Amino acid sequence: MPADAPVPPRRRWRAYHALALLPAIGMLGGLSFANRVYPLVLGLPFLIAWLVGWVLATAAIMAIILKLDRVNGLATDEVQGEGAGWGDGEGEGSGEGKGKGSAEGKGKAR
Amino acid sequence: MTISLAILGTFFVIAIVLGLLAKRGHAMTLEQWSVGGRGFGSLFVFLLMAGEIYTTFTFLGGSGWAYGKGAPALYILCYLTLAYSLSYFLLPAIWRYARGRGLVSQADFFIAKYESPALGLLVAVVGVAALVPYLVLQLKGLGIIVAEASYGAITPVTAMWCGTGALIVYVVVSGVRGSAWTAALKDAMILAIVVVMGTYLPLHYHGSYGAMFAAIDTAKPGFLTLPAAGMSQSWFISTVLLTTVGVYTWPQFFAGVYTARSENVFRKNAVMLPLYQLVVLFVFFTGFAATLAVPGLIGADADLSLFRIAKMTFAPWAVGMIGAAGLLTALVPGSMLLITAATMLAKNIYRSVAPKSSERTVGLVARGMVPVLALSALYLALHGGQAIVALLLMGYNVVTQLFPALVLSFGDRPRISATAALAGIIAGECTVAAISLSGTSIGKLAPSLPQMVKDLNIGVVALLVNATVIVAVSLFTRRPAAARTE
Incomplete structure (x- = not known):
């Protein structure tokens, strides 16, 4: 099955992917500041509220990254099965490489 | 009391029937059995991923930690969140590589990447060694839950035997499809029950969240923050980071990745799962409410706090529903653990001994391993004593x-x-x-x-x-x- 033969190195990383580090930095890096009970936020101890805030922020950050990946053609929806949905309708998955080749093609095209 | 027994029994039967129905229309090759023919869409993968996170450990242990240790319990909330943001990048890469190569286990991945059967064998042995204590813990949790929720009418030993029997039957028949179907039922129940308990109990006993936490802070100063030594900030940070990278080295999560139909499933899940796991917060609220309402549970007994406060507060039918949800939190992850361990035993350990065996034989060996594994785990759960807890703590470090x-x-x-x-x-x-x-x-x-x-x-x-x-x-x-x- 040549569909998944090894492919040359791909460029899948973008600068905005670094946003995904923010939750770890905020959640854990802010501990010495956030490790307190008062003021209560919505009835929750400050520490809990701080962490919950970062959980919500994580969802938002990941949503932004997904959105940007979609715009940049990095979040291709490759469906299992012969020929189904290659290239995410952007017409680039054709030719030799299939799936992976298409992702790379889009990356390079920019 | 009779009503809680009836509810427990009903859900037990529903879980088995759902598990068996899941097979319909699928010939059970090894690939179907282990990774659902790689045909699961977002919802099922979501449920499998979340299903493995809401285990008995979260249900009993999460509330037990909040009850007994306070703020350090919050590490669970943090590592799950960070693991999901990591999953956005990690899982599509694993999935993409596995697709088309016919990989069904974690060991397969290492064999293919490093072109080294020896490494694969080592990974399989490590994986099984870490999975068995985890399975033992699910069975023990199941015993506790059923005994508590039936007001002692069913002993933990009976409950563990029934649970093991159910697991064997539906895992052998339906494989991972059975897990996915029961996971759907489980998540709906656990979501409803945990949110109701975590909202109702603090309000019932203290009038508001603020009043509850103020009362805890007065009664137990320092309980709601990380201490200066012991489970301190550096403990918290190192534990969160270690467990974050450890999550996806568990072989059952790896296998869960293979079930997906497309790689975007993981990206969408990485957005949704952090929100979804906020439900853990309500488990903590239950534990916090219990610290003042049912004090005095020490050591391992802290894990009983959720049921103790529930029985003190709710009618038997509600306790039965909580028990039923707890029952499912043991069965669903238990089935995933069984499938993963059996697959690795057959494909990566048995096959390295008998390299000429056909795909069909390996599939049969995998299913044959299920009762062996389940009964060994049951034996350890009944006779292993406290050594199991030590093994499980080791398990996380082992897979990491x-x-x-x-x-x-x-x-x-x-x-x-x-x-x-x-x-x-x-x-x-x-x-x-x-x-x-x-x-x-x-x-x-x-x-x-x-x-x-x-x-x-x-x-x-x-x-x-x-x-x-x-x-x-x-x-x-x-x-x-x-x-x-x-």
């Missing part, structure tokens, strides 16, 4: 040792040789064993170090040994040849 070799395998070819990966994993595992058996900590090893360093999770040491050995061996060995390009 696979992380360096996993990360370094990405790219067009692995960045280290199979020998280096093998040596690193062995060195790491030996360190984990030495540390766990001697029960030491960084503070005991080097009492003169600053408190911050002393409180670091001891798992960090094993990972450092692992990484050092990888670097050292890499100086003398060559990494696998560059992948052939077409």
Whole structure:
């Protein structure tokens, strides 16, 4: 099955992917500041509220990254099965490489 | 009391029937059985991923930690969140590689990446060794839950036998499809029940969240913050980071990845799962409410706090519903653990002994392993005593040792040789064993170090040994040849 033969190195990383580090930095890096009970936020101890805030922020950050990946053609929806949905309708998955080749093609095209 | 028994029984039967129905229309090849023919859409993968997170550990242990230890319990909330943001990048890469290569287990991945059957065998052995205690814990949790929710009418031993029987039947018949179907039922129930308990109990006993936390802070100063020593900030940070990288080295999560139909499933899940796991917060609220309402549970008994406060507050039918949800939190992850361990035993251990065996034989061996594994786990649950808890704590550190070799395998070819990966994993595992058996900590090893360093999770040491050995061996060995390009 040549569909998944090894492919040359791909460029899948973008600068905005670094946003995904923010939750770890905020959640854990802010501990010495956030490790307190008062003021209560919505009835929750400050520490809990701080962490919950970062959980919500994580969802938002990941949503932004997904959105940007979609715009940049990095979040291709490759469906299992012969020929189904290659290239995410952007017409680039054709030719030799299939799936992976298409992702790379889009990356390079920019 | 009779009503809670009836409810428990009903849900037990529903779980088995759902598990059996899941097979309909699918011939059970090994690929169907282990990874659902790689045809699961977002919802099922979401449920499988979340289903493995809401285990009995979260249900009983999460509330137990909040009850007994307070703020340090919040590490669960943090590592799950960070693991999901990591999953956005990690899982599509694993999935993409596995698709088309017919990989069904975690060991398969290492064999293919490093072109080393020996490494695969090691990974399979490590995986099974870590999975069995985890399975034992699910069975023990199931025993506790059913005994509590039936007001003692069913003994833990009976409950564990019934649970094991149910697991064997639906896992052998339906494989991972059975897990996915019961996971849907389980998540709906647990979501409703945990949110109701976590909202109702604080309001019922204290009038508001603010009043409850103020009362806890007055009664137990320092309980709601991380202490200066022991489970301090440096303990918290190192534990969160270790468990974050450890999550996807568990073989059952790896297998869960293969079930997906497309790689975007994981990206969408990475957005949704952090929100979804906020439900854990309500488990903590239940535990916090219990600290003042049902004080006095010490040590392992802290895990009973959720049921104690529930029985004090709610009518028997509600306790029955809570018990039913708890029952499912043991069955669903238990089935995933069984499938994963059986698959690795058959495909990666049995096959390395009998390399000529056909795909069909391997599939049969895998299903044949299910009762063997389940009954061994049951035996350990009934006779293992406290040693099991120690084993499980070890389990997380054991699987985490696979992380360096996993990360370094990405790219067009692995960045280290199979020998280096093998040596690193062995060195790491030996360190984990030495540390766990001697029960030491960084503070005991080097009492003169600053408190911050002393409180670091001891798992960090094993990972450092692992990484050092990888670097050292890499100086003398060559990494696998560059992948052939077409």
